[in-house]
Amino acid sequence: MATDQTQTTDAAEAYGRLEERVERISNVGNAAGILRWDQEVIMPEAGTPARAKQLSTLSSLSHELLTAEETGQLLEELEAVSDELSGDQRAVVREVRRTHDRAMSVPQELVEEISETTSNAHPTWTQAREEDDFEQFAPTLETLVELKREYAEHIDPDADPYAVLFAEYEPYLDLETAEEILERLRDELVPLIEAIDDSDAALATAAFSGQFDDDDQEALARDVLDALGYDWSRGRLDTAPHPFSSGTQFDARVTTRFDEEDLLGSITSVIHEFGHANYTIGLPDEEYGTPLGESRDLSVHESQSRLWENHVGRSRPFWEHFLPTARERFPELEEVSPREAYEAANQVYDDNLIRVEADELTYHLHIVIRFEIERALISGDLEVEDVPEVWNDKYEEYLGVRPETDAEGCLQDIHWSHGSFGYFPTYSLGSVLAAQLYAAAEDELGDLDDRTRDGEFDDLNGWLRENVHAHGKRYTTPDLIEEATGESFTADYFLEYVDSKYGALYDLE
């Protein structure tokens, strides 16, 4: 690998120019991120028409910068002198090349048609769900499937269109790997959940039942973030209808929501969003504006939220540590033991139909169902009109429960109304990767239970900073996994984790 010393002036100059363009694109994108955060969290209700125009302008400026002739020329120049570039520089060129080529290959009219269709799809989907009437949404869904197929064909006419769409969210992980992992989850979780269903073990599920004041929940959410080491100088906590996290390493904000009847839900949701924001904050400051200062894709992001939510927040040592803090806000928890809190946080609900309310095990069957259906939709093996029946059949087959309405069936998620086909798998892949990363961290640091019990998260976070966050997009996802864990992506650790944890919880041999 060449070092900077051997770099010619031309290469250095071209790289500098590319970097400048990339930084501009990144700044426009980050500005749009603030505008969207504002819109979700604090914008006055009448602000929508102007905000939509502002976001649309930023999006076209960004597209124009990315597809400008000069961007393509610089990429070609730099690829021609690739051996004069450092590894980091080559990684930047690789990432820009990828987004540039995708942007170039799809006609702007198609991008706008998709954007317009999804804008209109949202109210249609909302109404169809409210009125529990899939037929209202079906024509829109059909249009979106067609448009996204067309979109995929522009990008790569020879590839499986679903693989092309999946690569929007997870560009470097091949679909076969993803599929193998999802199939393994299905094949191993279905019998595990059945065994749990058959088990006589009764978990202490009532630990968090009651009414919990919203303001006190918010105070406790801040305690959670304090306990985990959230860097408040680089973030904030606000409420939003759908919890999310967004921003840059300098400003990575968390949102959540509160339901007076669901204290546990707000705690786990805040831990989840902490994981996302903490990844963002861990990206290197000095690489802000280039791919080296940006997070890897959705599975890696989700691995960070799931690692903190599940491996830390749903662990028994965490509740030993955190319950005293929770009791200060909610004295009624005085009666609850860490063991009971742990059990309540890990109960498996085999009769639940709603993905966002699912536990750590059944969750993945919700995802597998969506993956199988959207794949068949995009390939043309499934007609839109048949979605509700196939959906319900699969719920019956994998989870032993059949939705009685489309509202609690195939209309429950917003994703397809966004035209997001290929997004769902990244949720499960994130959980699987979380387990692999956590095992690698323990392999290096030793068992982390005692540290969690003492509220000491610096070692774990330090490991994640060094092995995941600090790299930004330096490595592709498979390479990042290999570098961080010494192995290629595997579901082994996730399955070991759930077998061991739920075997003990539910007294399975």
Next chain:
Amino acid sequence: MATDQTQTTDAAEAYGRLEERVERISNVGNAAGILRWDQEVIMPEAGTPARAKQLSTLSSLSHELLTAEETGQLLEELEAVSDELSGDQRAVVREVRRTHDRAMSVPQELVEEISETTSNAHPTWTQAREEDDFEQFAPTLETLVELKREYAEHIDPDADPYAVLFAEYEPYLDLETAEEILERLRDELVPLIEAIDDSDAALATAAFSGQFDDDDQEALARDVLDALGYDWSRGRLDTAPHPFSSGTQFDARVTTRFDEEDLLGSITSVIHEFGHANYTIGLPDEEYGTPLGESRDLSVHESQSRLWENHVGRSRPFWEHFLPTARERFPELEEVSPREAYEAANQVYDDNLIRVEADELTYHLHIVIRFEIERALISGDLEVEDVPEVWNDKYEEYLGVRPETDAEGCLQDIHWSHGSFGYFPTYSLGSVLAAQLYAAAEDELGDLDDRTRDGEFDDLNGWLRENVHAHGKRYTTPDLIEEATGESFTADYFLEYVDSKYGALYDLE
């Protein structure tokens, strides 16, 4: 004037293209406005480096769109067929031409040098003020004066450079008119304030002394905004270190700050910011993104804030209306009468050295002093090193009080560290215009005191909407004043207003 019917396809097409460009520039500017609001109000402290880069990118994109060859070509095309354009279209072309020419005439390196110098000037000024040491700031001020002189020369080498700088903030009002008005204020207010000083009248100044809880003050600030008719669906109230208002007609936010010892200050400050936001909200929705949907310049904006703050908020009928609401938040005001509140809100402090703490009369002498000094600085008639002495001499001459330190003298304002020379006059011009507009509104609507006493502001606001807000930048400032009031810009109404009000308050002759 030609109508759309006679417009050729070419003219319509060129106008459409100009409009599209202008809307993009406006959207980028409004996005930057949200980013600045966020930075002032809620951004985490570590966010600055990334935010600065985002704002700098948006600013250069906007500059590039404005100075692009196509913008200039479209302007030329449209000016050539000017008689085929409607009056509104001609107004848009006039406004774009002006900003385009200014942007074209100043070399980008100079713009960047000024931007960099002012960025560094801010901490220098802050420290100089903290350490009460003008000499620390003097070299920076000297550089800024030179750079701004150079800036003005690029725009118009034949004009008085101060006039060119003033036109950045007030483009269509000639400096002679502004100067005449400021001189009249000086000549008439100095003896009026002396007469007040000599008067035996004792105003009830203690009405609002005490300690007032910040949260209750915030609740009362919301009451104030409710009472005046702030459209909450298009705005919000937050706290910020320096109160301001910003946004668009769809989203015009207000900020304020609270000081436990200064309840009156927070009320008048919120009314002031209401006036700004209410103007913005009144701009026509359908013209969003073009100059017809944007506010006229600083004097007109300030006329709206001062009209509400002074002619409404410092009036006796307002306190008759609002005191009962204030007493609900602060029962200690039970003892205060409307007359006493009115007197407290209008006390003239002739020993005050600080502009932002000044009353409605002495305020303008603070402005005149700054105007005279900055004008002499830009013309070269005054050396930077002599500023403190000249400043103190003028305070002694006009206000009868001499600053003992530079911190409470010529270092008190941030404006010069921003390189803003020519900005100060617009504050006074705004007050003067407020009086002229209020008089014109009363001329049409009849005396407004009874309506204010009843908390009925719809008539006044309707008049402002129709005669000021609805026009956006359709008219130049002098034409807008003429259209709204039937007269050219004059200090007559302001001087009548203060003579009558303060004559009665202080029993003069």
